[in-house]
Amino acid sequence: MNSQQIDLAARGEQTEHSYLLGRLRGLVRGQQTEILAYDDPRILLDALTLELRNGIYWDVVEAGPPVWRVRVRRREDVAASDLVDLLTRDHVRVDHLFATALHRSNAGDMDTALAHFRVYAACLRRHVEAENDLVVPVLSLPRSARGDDPTSIMLREHEEIIEHTVMIEEMLDEGMDDAGMLAPFFAIISGQLAKHEWREENNLFPHWMRALRHEPAIADELFPRVQGLVRAGDEAAATLGIE
Ligand SMILES: [Fe+2]
Ligand SMILES: [Fe+2]
Incomplete structure (x- = not known):
């Protein structure tokens, strides 16, 4: 080194x-x-x-x-050391996959754009599954009736991002792969993703980190399960020659 x-x-x-x-x-x-x-x-x-x-x-x-x-x-x-580290690294990967799809689409290189978009969608689903289904149920952070607490905001934003991602997938499945037609949908996801990840890393992850520090047994149990989902994303990304 x-x-x-x-x-x-x-x-x-x-x-x-x-x-x-x-x-x-x-x-x-x-x-x-x-x-x-x-x-x-x-x-x-x-x-x-x-x-x-x-x-x-x-x-x-x-x-x-x-x-x-x-x-x-x-x-x-360095190998990921804790759950939040694992998820933060996965944000960078999901971002990178999506940004590549967006830039290649803008450049008219639709084959590369769509290959990256498909892998982005697979990695996004695994990431959301880890956060929604593995982490949220075991870390009982306070929720507000108004839905303005970090966990409720995260769950709502996941739904919106997945919804827009599915819209693009459906357009692609119907053969609508024109860059100009896809551009507004790509732009929406691009803004949503950046804001969502920023909010999660700054408003939610510090709470998760604190909770996991107090519950090492939960942290030890969650880490390999989340790692399994992230690794499945590694395999999908490897098909594009991405580490
Ligand atoms: Fe996340
Ligand atoms: Fe998220």
């Missing part, structure tokens, strides 16, 4: 936050970096991990004082 070092003493006028953010944004797969810090950097790294959409994984190699050494790798280079 290609490795480098970031010494926070060398950041000059920049704050530790902006210096590290700039450097860690450039981290690529197969690369690892060691940060040398002179104060406890864990809170800062938690914040950066969120800002980089969970794209990095870090572990403390040597705890100071005086010097902290922290190893940072791309999240994809």
Whole structure:
């Protein structure tokens, strides 16, 4: 693995936050970096991990004082460590499949677009099944009668996204594969997906993470079941040559 070092003493006028953010944004797969810090950097790294959409994984190699050494790798280079991590990574994959379908459709490359769309739809269903049928029933988060709690919002948004996905599938099954005709439906899903995943990662996953930390037996039981669904998505994605 290609490795480098970031010494926070060398950041000059920049704050530790902006210096590290700039450097860690450039981290690529197969690369690892060691940060040398002179104060406890864990809170800062938690914040950066969120800002980089969970794209990095870090572990403390040597705890100071005086010097902290922290190893940072791309999240994809490390096996998923918990349920929320697994689902967040799956968001990135579902997004990527859908974005590829959208871009190829806009470019008029319908064969590639539709192949990606079909795999997106399969992965989306498995993802929604994991969240709705495996996680929600065992993590009893408070629900409001008005339906404005994070769980109710998630369930409603899943229904809407699946509904629009099914509309496109039905059009394709009837042979309507014209890019111009599909474009408005692709645009709707694109907006829905981005908002939904953002809301889930920011409003719901922190509650799930807390609940699972308090119920390790449930966490241990859920993880392999959700992993099974995500792995089935891996097989579908592999048919497109995607990892
Ligand atoms: Fe999700
Ligand atoms: Fe979701």
